[in-house]
Amino acid sequence: MEEDHQDLTSSSSLSPHNSKPLINHNCPSDQMEPSTPSRLVDRLINANHHPSPSRTIVGDRFIPSRTSSNFSLFNVTSPKPGKPDEDSAYTALLRAALFGPDSGFPFPGTPDKVFGSLPLNRNIFRFKSETKRKMPSTMPFGPDDSLPGVNYSPVKTPRKVPRSPYKVLDAPALQDDFYLNLVDWSSNNVLTVGLGNCVYLWNACSSKVTKLCDLGADDSVCSVGWAQRGTHLAVGTNNGKVQIWDASRCKRVRTMEGHRMRVGALAWSSSVLSSGSRDKNIFQRDIRAQDDYVSKLTGHKSEVCGLKWSYDNRELASGGNDNRLFVWNQHSTQPVLKYSEHTAAVKAIAWSPHLHGLLASGGGTADRCIRFWNTTTNSQLGCVDTGSQVCNLVWSKNVNEIVSTHGYSQNQIIVWRYPSMSKLATLTGHTYRVLYLAISPDGQTIVTGAGDETLRFWNVFPSSKSQNTDSELGFLSLGRTQIR
Template structure:
């Protein structure tokens, strides 16, 4: 009976009503099925068809512009149609075609996740809580050197073996350590103003150099050239290939030299002083070629970019708290960021264009920044006092930090370089 009722319209004279199926079937109410009927008045239908084509042309020009090709469009435009597959990340309205605009629907790359806990913590009894010392350095051969009071210890990161390299006795103490680029010799700066060179393989001192009148708190290597900065305000440069201890002397700072870094191309030396000055020297100058006085506290934290020639970062102490960026090729101050706390060290990893800063004065944390936006990727906490020491592993993936809480924390932060 229901089937006959749907077929025979004369079955019942009651008012007609639309009957729907229980399945999802597209509505055809907008379709003109009368087009398939044989018409008894062709002239009238032809007029209707002409008016319909004229209306379609007007509608097409209004919607798509007057330059739209004049080919008749489908009568099912904007009707039921299977949508083409669209990106999940698109924010455009349905049916909006971006292919002609060159817009890509590929998702935005999510920020890299950085582990915020150290993967290793070592005790370092006797590690000084002194902002002006540099007591930790990581060699190209994966050996960590740490100065603890009058001794230097070597920790082999591959085998976890600890070796005591030297002991200066009760009359002297370690103020700085720095590995030569060959990875076999270690420079040691002492409180009495000496610079000693040690053969780490044989635990043997091979050279002792005088010249500074007070403690040597910072060291920097450039191939065979060793630069040392001292509390006596001077920088001495010695060529390790020469037999004598002759040194060129760089004079420009008015207080202790506490920051010292050679650029990656070994053409420029950046130095920071306790008088809040940042100087840049070239290979042949006895006077700084660039002088910057924008910092308002000691400049210990210095880092050269391995990704861009002449790009230099510097960080100020407790009353400054700013990281500043410089282009030494044009003598331009690029930007400044107030970090909110004392900056003790900066490292620019070679694997990624990011920056690591260590902090003291109430914060006592480590921050990983994305350059050049200087957005924070991670804030690392693991020390209970200010973080004064920082070194990066030879593979560029890990850092070690040291603090007056007498611990060394190892952090795995960066991906492997593409060449590895």
């Protein structure tokens, strides 16, 4: 190497046999002999060259910046500025890694303290795989590979609702009248239906049909309603009377008067029976008292066609042909809440069994909406335009879902998820308005009735348990039969 330098610097006065050091540390810096290789190169570059004061001298050396380097990929820790001992250790390590352990550049004395151990045969430019970082818990989707300690629940398969009724009953003379309520299902699993001037009972376990009563040619059945417990059945008539029957003995217990016109709506609360009439009034009747009614509720301006007590028996909701929805308490004779947002008759009413004070109501042909109310805060929670006349509503007691039946113009049955109000199923089959609706005591099955003179049974809700109890309801008797 020295002979090469000599050839390059033949004009120099240095001798190859000169034993003096190349740099004299006793001389001032401006009088040093340019005897180092870098200074010799500088002399060649700057020979016979006088830089112009207006030009900026730019060197040709590329000095990379390590500030943004990811040294963790090489098992090398980035040098920390301001610490000469660590800088020198880093430089020694880098030289040994680049040129090998035999290059004359030893490793620093305490590599473990600064950088950790590094294999001698390791190439610094060989990348290592980065350690997987644990994903934050707020990530909406999980990674392809399961993370340790994280359990991913399987995606639930959407519940399938059968699109066809499992049973159809012929119901001759079932009236096509929006304002009547002619079907109800008891807690003892007995279905009652008013056909013309007669009332029939259908036992869901045995499929036995019993004729309960015949009102005669001068009267007709306008509403039926089972007591919450026991075997008592209320029958509202076209002549404005309310009859109480003991269905187990097929015996009439009592006849109550008071209404001047037909009784199209009935609702039980323990021993208290509420009846709504075309005469615009609601009577509260205690079957234990001698009087026909204990109080009279006034407020509607047209026929009362919907009545429902809340599950805690504290509030009574009423709907009328005046497009009004009222809420009454146990002692009021005037409505404590009034809602006038519907633009058609309000027959469809349902209280939620899951949340206190949650009430649903549906409007007729000119309205078509299902509205939800919080009677505790006296506020409207939401509104859904169904596109068809809303005839009935019933809430599932097993899951937070609701069923609506419709008339003009779709004649369909819709199962909704609440509160999203997304459609779970749309069921069709009736050729007339689906005016009547009741739910089985186990909460799994609904029965619908229409002016096409049929009753159709649908499995729409899951069981409250993990297994169905179809055999208990007598569902094995499929097919089409006649209710009378």
